[in-house]
Amino acid sequence: MPRKRRYWLFKSEPSCFSIDDLEGRPDRTEPWDGVRNYQARNLLRDEVAEGDGVLFYHSNIPRPCVVGIAEVVGGAYPDRTALDPRSKHFDPRCAPDNPIWYMVDVRFVRRFLREITLEEIRATPSLAGMELLRRSRLSIQPVSDSEWETILHLGGVDKGE
DNA sequence: GCCAACGTTGGC
């Protein structure tokens, strides 16, 4: 029996990597690299799996918001930017046999018809349990089935997409 | 750009 599809919220500063950047990549796919937090790393490595849904969140802007959805296209593998001294995500403790940090590939699915701002999420009672409103610093967060459906509905996307 | 919240580091 296939594993049940799960849902996540991935944060990115759009000045660094935006949903437009993802859509513009070959195959609309890009490694989600640079995660340097152990809890987020553990989720990426151990919980996030191929086929899972991703809410693409733009952080550190005047109106932080979920802008669309992506999907995970494979399991986690070592984040090579941690081994590259020229990368701003370089971590000198890492070695090929000791990767420490992991990443997954994500593929653009679609942008929402309208952005769902943090303010709107905060004002929506059925989203009051979202991790985003509690552990605001975690860059990879689990999203429940009902939260996923609510956000997609608010974003003008039909269920099942 | 400020700064609160929070994660990490390292001396002890």
Next chain:
DNA sequence: GCCAACGTTGGC
């Protein structure tokens, strides 16, 4: 293993 110092995140 405690905890102060420090660095980073991210809303505002």
